[in-house]
Amino acid sequence: MLTLDVDSVRAFVAIADLKSFTQAANLLGTTQAALSLRLKRLEERVKRRLIERTPRQVRLSSYGELFIASARDFLEAHERAVESLLLAKKRLKLGIGCHLIGSELQSMLAKVNEFAPDLVLEISTDTSFQVKEAYLNGELDAVILRSEDERKEGFILCIEHYSWYASPSFQYSPNEPLKLATLDEKCGVRDQAPMLLKRAGLKSHNVLVAGNTDVINAAISAGMAVGVFSQRMAPKDSIDVGELFNLPTLPTSSIELHTHLTDQETRKVLKVICSVFNEYTAEELAVY
Template identity: 45%
Template structure:
């Protein structure tokens, strides 16, 4: 039986490790050291009397107890944040990062629908490259992001599949002995890299 309250900072640290799958990334996100993150986790595990994270030189994963505790830990932090917010008159803010490849003309309508559900919610939209938005998300500057899939990330949720194609004006004709002019977003741009790779594989010069 647990007779003392849990350290919420340690609980938040555990959740970050679980979500990022890395002690190093959790430390960077929380702007602290890896040793501090490890110490907070050990204290929480000692407090609960069980191992939450199984860590080896090759991987970090939740134990069976960690999987069970994670849902409750998230709910605990959520209720804690709501309790603090209820004592202030400040409007809640939702900051969303949207990749410039995803943002479209329907965005204002979607924001209006969100605002209609909760008029007191302050919605802030930031549009940028997927890589930059993910960095901001890891620094906790954004609540959530909608970006193109990055193979190195496994902490997101697939919401749609994109289709890519080659497009040109109807009267455009390629010029002999000249590189193919390709219009893309400026670097860094994952679509530009993908297009360049495909053209290079096909042996087609481009610029």
């Protein structure tokens, strides 16, 4: 298969346009001897004389006339290919469990922007189950999700410690059912809460079920109910009422990173993203 050298074709086009070896050499920043060598290499490659050179003029040969348009197209295609690589931006498709990121989001984005300002970061949020399914289907490069599974399939970023949180104004009597506000997303810890209360001889009932943490936070701040939160995600104006109300201890869960990416640059970005989680040491990712 015949292949063409870009520099040789560029030399041919420059000579054809300027009709001068001297001017073409100056344009390309080379010597006349080097330019002549490139042209000779191209003519030997295509087995045709492309430039006619006499003491008085430099002009295209009949084969040169046939080749010049294709030569220009060849150089333009080469330039487009190179430009596409130079302008291409690194993309990272990241899935995050929608109830995992709170105030850390702004800090995370600021750190990513500082570390990799040219990165195109595509963030998808959904339930931990859904983002994991998307990852397993190859739709995401990496996911950060909550897991109550004893089998730790990903890299543990931090352990989430849970408790019962309420407004300081919330009133509770052990003789009455504990009012709860909960998310409708399946969560092993929250799902166990009513059972743990029952085992402790305490009654409870849901007074609010919502799919958005903002709604739950508002209910807690309004003194409407008690909510189960990780210490990291508890509303700022709430207090831990677990000990105050003599409520049972809640189990922990882990936040995990799952990724199939191996290139070092992207993994460095993931370290930056994961470093926002309080108990996570970024250097540990190197052994994952």
